[in-house]
Amino acid sequence: MKNNNNQIVFIFKKQNPEKFSDDNVSVLGSTIYYSEENDFSSIELSPNNKMKSDTIVKKVVSNKICLSHTYNKTQKFLYEFQKGDTIVFDYENGYPYASVINRKTLKFDTNFLNDIKIEKPLEDFQFIVKNKRIRNENESKTYFKDLNVYRVTISKSLDSLLKINQISQSIYELHKASNTFFEMNANKTLIKSASIEDLRRDDLLYLKTYRYFLENYAVEKFKLKTQFSNNPMTCNSKVAFDSIVKSSVFSKRVKESLLYAHLVNIAENNSNADLNVYFQKFQGIVNDSVLNEKIKNNYLLDFTTLKNEVKKVYFTDLNKNKSTLESLILKNKGKVVFVDFWASWCAPCRAAMPSSRKLKENYKGKEVVFVYISIDTDFEKWKNASGKEKLSENDNNFLGINYPHALFYKGLQLKTIPRYLIYDKNGKLVHQNAPTPESKEIKEELNKYLEE
Template sequence: MKLLTLIFLFFIIIGCKDTDDIKTTKKNKGKINFTFLGEIKDTLIIPNIKYAQYSPVITFITKENPYIDQVIVMDSNTKLDSLEINFDEIILRHQYRLENIYYLFNSGDSIIYTSIKNDFPKYHVYNKEKNKKYMDNDYAILKEKVLGKIKPRDFMFFEFSEISPSKENPDDMVMKYLTRLNSQYNLESKFLDSLYHKNMLSEAFYILQTQKIRFDLYNFSISTYEGDEYYIDNKDLLLNELQNDSLVKYYFFKEFLQRVSFLEYSKGGEIKEHDVLEQYNHVKKSELFLPQSKRYLMHNLLKQIANEKSTLDFESKFQEFSLLKESEVLISDIKERYLTDFSTIKKATDSVYLITTDKIKTNLKRLIEVHKEKVIYIDFWASWCAPCRAAMPASKKLQEKYKDKEVVFIYISIDRNFNDWINASKEEGLLLNKNSILGVNYPSAKFYKELKLKSIPRYILYDKKGNLVHQNAPEPSSGIEITELLDKYLLK
């Protein structure tokens, strides 16, 4: 009774605050409407480590495509005003303090996002009069209010925040942490049951949260130093969970599938050298995974093959994957990401082929000719290259310094994934830059081999006559070194 009183008092307080401070949005039938008030923030603090952003922060899944998360907000500390989503229903996932918070929304919902209690995310649906008795969207806030802060079920966080700074035996610390997590699991299970039996949570949300905390515990246990032993000791239980094929729409189940897939392929950790091609073949032949799970895993491994293996390996496996039934949405995703329609030029060696953001084909020779009579400074980079991204502010300053002079700055990404390049270009302010392009046949082209382009960032310089005069030009942050060089060739 004491618990229930606390719950109701808590929601009277936050409920009054919301209705006083927020104006409702006009309902748009057939769409899910979001209004965001304030920045999308996170207050995660990892002891002993400088805070590093994780992304994406807010995504959603649909029943039409349960495999691929669609991104709403990529990074925390982002400002977003409003958004319309044209689906009958979505499952929204907001990653906050390493916790995945889930929300269920339907067509016609008008939702306002705010942040309370140190920027804790809050989504309020204004048109759901009939469901006002349910507290689904406030569950995460209520859980912290009643149970206190829950320890993140994330082994990397635990490793950095508790194991690294401690002198205690790591294995002993893991066992203690697992004991705490099991205790948290039991407390939250009872808390969920209490709310559900009091008719304070909808059945759909209750089932989702029950599944989530169970799989969060599995995923943490498998990811520890003794994860192989845990898997072997609990193999029957864990393999039985694979029967929940419809859960593939949830991130926690996708994570579980990836871990089980790897442990089955590696025979419980016996195989130390990981080969993504062999794991792909193992999943393809395995009878453990039901259809949706197998499609997800093969798609995920195919992306790894595209990023890590040769073009021939990727094309061979993609051809196999294209024959899978009910995989159209995944096949389209691979075609979009890895430019399969450009497979011929991806293998070409005679020229450096380039693709614009609009997927218009060009080449380096043509680009140099277009900018003849100008000094050309080329920056080779990629979305995954941290030093490349760190150099971008200096590059922009250099570009600003020479904006009224005959110097052209060209950015050539060697990303294999078109979507990753687009997203990174957006973040770096290069998306609308007509001289930001994708090197589609890296590393096949003879030019790359002659240049010995094996590491990035790398900068090269062409003079006004179109001659390559520096194969290793100074970086943008080199100060007088790069400015003297540019000035020298401007005078020639």
């Protein structure tokens, strides 16, 4: 594909599903995000490359981007690309291997972490996956020692490669920073050693590791309590937001990055009223119309009134057309309705989607309607996940606007997903906890109500 200087072309070769040993890992394990230079907004790439290669074209404004590719859930890869690039990701070896095909690159520019072949100590999550438990105190001490050795080794390797012109200056600096701030994030005692310059690196905001460092620093700086020590965003984001506003240690752009992170956290974990209050504060500080519009779009702030409705269940489709559960059931009266509750972040839900699609295909031409309702809080994440699951606006695919406030949800005690419902031909809810799509029982249930 021909590229131009205002975009980046990503070509994702077919993955190897046999490399996965866990279905849930294969569903959610491959996440790809990038941020543009001097920006902190993450854009997700959702290639459909399980069966064949897929190409995604993205318009970019800045001269370069930083891309993070998490593969098979625990493998993490970091890349820097330039505006105008065409990149091919190959998965033949069981991990993503990138090639820039429109220009020459130095030997270690594109796949430094793969090519350098220095074994990295298992991160906490990786350790849990492998050993089915958390580290004990002695293992944690050993981990920090090994991590320091790894960081020093990586740093020396980068210095040597730069000296012999085997890696570009910009990519050298990216991996240097990632290396430094990764160790700080892993060993929180090191955060106290951060300098004032570390808090004003606008040039590193496109690096997720640096943004995570800033979040950890804020927790330490403002003495915020967290629910989980390894996740700074489990703190009270309202307190964090207000503390960051008053602080003068951060650069303007870094402060905006932190405020945005905590505003998103408020949107996903607090009330609609809290979100409205803090979004107003955010708009008064951050004069970025594109970013503010993105927040309004992602968190459906135009539907604020409907979010608080309790008597009816409101939905939106991918085109922001709103509807109600009542109207949906009425529209399909005379048919059996199978409802699938899911979310982009729910691994079991996503793992069950192929079976749900197959079940739908089995009843094609029959009086059965399949409805998919997401309880996501983020419209864009739902939209991206819908694309991956091949759910379009024509598939009765909806996002619940007023979940979990509607009385209907409370009556169902809908707290865990996936969850399946069945309505009979008269529009009566006859099964509040229907069998799963892959079970033998679901066909028996659907057939029973079809014959009535």
